[in-house]
Amino acid sequence: MATNLAPVDSREVVRCDRCLLVQFRTVNDLCRRCHASLDEDEPEPVALPAPPQMVPDINHSRGHLNLAASIRSMRLRNGLSQRQLAARMTVPRTYVSKIENEKATPTLSSLERLAKALEVTVPDLLSGGERNREEQIHELMQDQFIAELMPFVADLNGMQMSSILTQVRDLNLRPRRTA
DSSP states (O other): OEEEOOOBTTBOEEEETTTOOEEEOOTTOBOTTTOOBSOSSSOOOOOOOOOOOOOOOHHHHTSHHHHHHHHHHHHHHTTOOHHHHHHHHTSOHHHHHHHHTTSSOOOHHHHHHHHHHTTSOHHHHHTTTOOOHHHHHHHHHHSHHHHHHGGGGGGOOHHHHHHHHHHHHHHHHSOOOOO
Protein backbone atom coordinates (compact mmCIF):
# COMPACT_ATOMS: atom_id res chain seq x y z
CA MET A 1 0.00 0.00 0.00
CA ALA A 2 1.23 3.52 -0.73
CA THR A 3 0.40 7.05 0.24
CA ASN A 4 0.15 9.46 -2.70
CA LEU A 5 2.21 12.63 -2.39
CA ALA A 6 2.39 15.66 -4.68
CA PRO A 7 3.24 14.82 -8.31
CA VAL A 8 6.62 15.99 -9.66
CA ASP A 9 7.01 16.69 -13.38
CA SER A 10 3.88 14.66 -14.19
CA ARG A 11 5.28 11.60 -12.37
CA GLU A 12 3.43 10.28 -9.36
CA VAL A 13 5.38 10.37 -6.11
CA VAL A 14 4.34 7.78 -3.54
CA ARG A 15 5.47 6.60 -0.13
CA CYS A 16 5.48 2.89 0.58
CA ASP A 17 3.37 2.28 3.69
CA ARG A 18 5.46 -0.77 4.54
CA CYS A 19 9.05 0.61 4.48
CA LEU A 20 8.22 4.36 4.19
CA LEU A 21 10.45 4.90 1.13
CA VAL A 22 9.42 7.98 -0.87
CA GLN A 23 9.76 7.21 -4.58
CA PHE A 24 8.32 7.69 -8.04
CA ARG A 25 5.64 5.15 -8.88
CA THR A 26 7.30 2.27 -10.66
CA VAL A 27 6.09 0.62 -13.84
CA ASN A 28 5.34 -2.64 -12.01
CA ASP A 29 3.81 -0.83 -9.00
CA LEU A 30 6.23 -2.50 -6.57
CA CYS A 31 8.31 -0.67 -3.99
CA ARG A 32 11.94 -0.30 -5.04
CA ARG A 33 13.20 -1.27 -1.58
CA CYS A 34 10.87 -3.89 -0.09
CA HIS A 35 9.13 -4.97 -3.34
CA ALA A 36 5.70 -4.69 -1.70
CA SER A 37 2.78 -3.71 -3.89
CA LEU A 38 2.13 0.04 -4.06
CA ASP A 39 -1.49 -0.57 -5.12
CA GLU A 40 -4.11 -0.85 -2.39
CA ASP A 41 -6.30 -3.22 -4.38
CA GLU A 42 -3.58 -5.65 -5.34
CA PRO A 43 -2.85 -8.40 -2.82
CA GLU A 44 0.70 -9.16 -1.73
CA PRO A 45 2.43 -11.51 -4.16
CA VAL A 46 2.60 -15.06 -2.88
CA ALA A 47 5.96 -16.79 -3.16
CA LEU A 48 5.60 -19.95 -5.20
CA PRO A 49 7.86 -22.92 -4.64
CA ALA A 50 10.80 -23.09 -7.01
CA PRO A 51 10.21 -25.26 -10.08
CA PRO A 52 12.05 -28.56 -10.09
CA GLN A 53 15.57 -28.36 -11.44
CA MET A 54 15.86 -29.53 -15.00
CA VAL A 55 18.89 -30.38 -17.05
CA PRO A 56 20.04 -27.05 -18.49
CA ASP A 57 19.75 -26.56 -22.22
CA ILE A 58 23.30 -26.09 -23.49
CA ASN A 59 22.27 -23.50 -26.06
CA HIS A 60 20.27 -21.52 -23.52
CA SER A 61 22.93 -21.69 -20.82
CA ARG A 62 25.44 -20.09 -23.20
CA GLY A 63 23.00 -17.34 -24.17
CA HIS A 64 21.67 -14.11 -22.76
CA LEU A 65 21.50 -15.27 -19.14
CA ASN A 66 25.19 -16.08 -18.94
CA LEU A 67 26.12 -12.86 -20.74
CA ALA A 68 24.52 -10.74 -18.02
CA ALA A 69 26.26 -12.70 -15.26
CA SER A 70 29.52 -12.60 -17.23
CA ILE A 71 29.41 -8.83 -17.58
CA ARG A 72 28.61 -8.35 -13.91
CA SER A 73 31.37 -10.71 -12.74
CA MET A 74 33.96 -9.12 -15.05
CA ARG A 75 32.95 -5.64 -13.90
CA LEU A 76 33.29 -6.65 -10.25
CA ARG A 77 36.54 -8.50 -10.94
CA ASN A 78 37.93 -5.26 -12.38
CA GLY A 79 36.71 -3.35 -9.32
CA LEU A 80 34.38 -1.13 -11.35
CA SER A 81 31.01 0.25 -10.39
CA GLN A 82 28.21 0.34 -12.95
CA ARG A 83 28.74 4.09 -13.18
CA GLN A 84 32.47 3.69 -13.90
CA LEU A 85 31.83 1.03 -16.55
CA ALA A 86 29.16 3.21 -18.15
CA ALA A 87 31.57 6.16 -18.24
CA ARG A 88 34.17 4.00 -19.99
CA MET A 89 31.53 2.96 -22.53
CA THR A 90 30.05 6.48 -22.80
CA VAL A 91 26.53 5.20 -22.09
CA PRO A 92 24.12 5.92 -19.22
CA ARG A 93 24.60 3.89 -16.03
CA THR A 94 21.05 2.63 -16.37
CA TYR A 95 21.99 0.90 -19.64
CA VAL A 96 24.68 -1.13 -17.86
CA SER A 97 22.16 -1.96 -15.13
CA LYS A 98 19.59 -3.10 -17.68
CA ILE A 99 22.13 -5.35 -19.39
CA GLU A 100 23.23 -6.89 -16.09
CA ASN A 101 19.62 -7.42 -15.00
CA GLU A 102 18.66 -8.98 -18.34
CA LYS A 103 16.25 -6.19 -19.21
CA ALA A 104 18.25 -5.20 -22.30
CA THR A 105 20.34 -7.15 -24.77
CA PRO A 106 23.49 -5.34 -25.89
CA THR A 107 24.01 -4.69 -29.57
CA LEU A 108 27.19 -5.81 -31.30
CA SER A 109 28.66 -2.31 -31.01
CA SER A 110 27.76 -2.28 -27.31
CA LEU A 111 29.46 -5.65 -26.86
CA GLU A 112 32.59 -4.23 -28.48
CA ARG A 113 32.50 -1.18 -26.19
CA LEU A 114 31.84 -3.43 -23.18
CA ALA A 115 34.80 -5.64 -24.05
CA LYS A 116 37.06 -2.61 -24.53
CA ALA A 117 35.89 -1.05 -21.26
CA LEU A 118 36.48 -4.33 -19.39
CA GLU A 119 39.83 -4.81 -21.18
CA VAL A 120 38.90 -8.20 -22.65
CA THR A 121 38.05 -9.48 -26.11
CA VAL A 122 34.47 -9.96 -27.30
CA PRO A 123 34.91 -13.78 -27.35
CA ASP A 124 36.15 -13.64 -23.73
CA LEU A 125 33.13 -11.54 -22.85
CA LEU A 126 30.74 -13.99 -24.51
CA SER A 127 32.40 -17.00 -22.91
CA GLY A 128 32.15 -15.45 -19.48
CA GLY A 129 35.83 -14.64 -19.41
CA GLU A 130 36.50 -18.10 -18.08
CA ARG A 131 39.07 -20.01 -19.99
CA ASN A 132 40.14 -23.50 -19.19
CA ARG A 133 43.23 -24.02 -17.08
CA GLU A 134 45.37 -25.23 -19.98
CA GLU A 135 44.69 -22.04 -21.94
CA GLN A 136 45.57 -19.93 -18.91
CA ILE A 137 48.82 -21.82 -18.30
CA HIS A 138 49.77 -21.63 -21.98
CA GLU A 139 49.10 -17.89 -22.06
CA LEU A 140 51.10 -17.31 -18.88
CA MET A 141 54.04 -19.32 -20.18
CA GLN A 142 54.14 -17.10 -23.30
CA ASP A 143 54.95 -14.14 -21.05
CA GLN A 144 58.71 -13.56 -21.02
CA PHE A 145 58.75 -12.50 -17.36
CA ILE A 146 56.93 -15.66 -16.24
CA ALA A 147 59.21 -17.86 -18.39
CA GLU A 148 62.29 -16.29 -16.74
CA LEU A 149 60.76 -16.78 -13.28
CA MET A 150 60.04 -20.49 -13.66
CA PRO A 151 63.56 -21.82 -12.85
CA PHE A 152 63.46 -19.99 -9.48
CA VAL A 153 59.96 -21.06 -8.38
CA ALA A 154 61.16 -24.25 -6.63
CA ASP A 155 63.39 -22.19 -4.29
CA LEU A 156 60.58 -19.93 -3.01
CA ASN A 157 59.12 -20.19 0.49
CA GLY A 158 55.35 -20.17 1.07
CA MET A 159 55.04 -16.41 1.59
CA GLN A 160 57.05 -15.61 -1.53
CA MET A 161 55.06 -18.11 -3.59
CA SER A 162 51.78 -16.67 -2.34
CA SER A 163 52.89 -13.13 -3.19
CA ILE A 164 53.94 -14.08 -6.71
CA LEU A 165 50.76 -16.09 -7.32
CA THR A 166 48.67 -13.10 -6.23
CA GLN A 167 50.53 -10.84 -8.64
CA VAL A 168 50.22 -13.37 -11.48
CA ARG A 169 46.50 -13.76 -10.76
CA ASP A 170 46.08 -9.97 -10.94
CA LEU A 171 47.94 -9.90 -14.25
CA ASN A 172 45.67 -12.64 -15.56
CA LEU A 173 42.45 -10.97 -14.38
CA ARG A 174 43.43 -7.50 -15.56
CA PRO A 175 45.23 -7.94 -18.88
CA ARG A 176 47.87 -5.37 -19.67
CA ARG A 177 47.04 -2.87 -22.31
CA THR A 178 48.99 -3.24 -25.52
CA ALA A 179 49.92 -0.31 -27.72
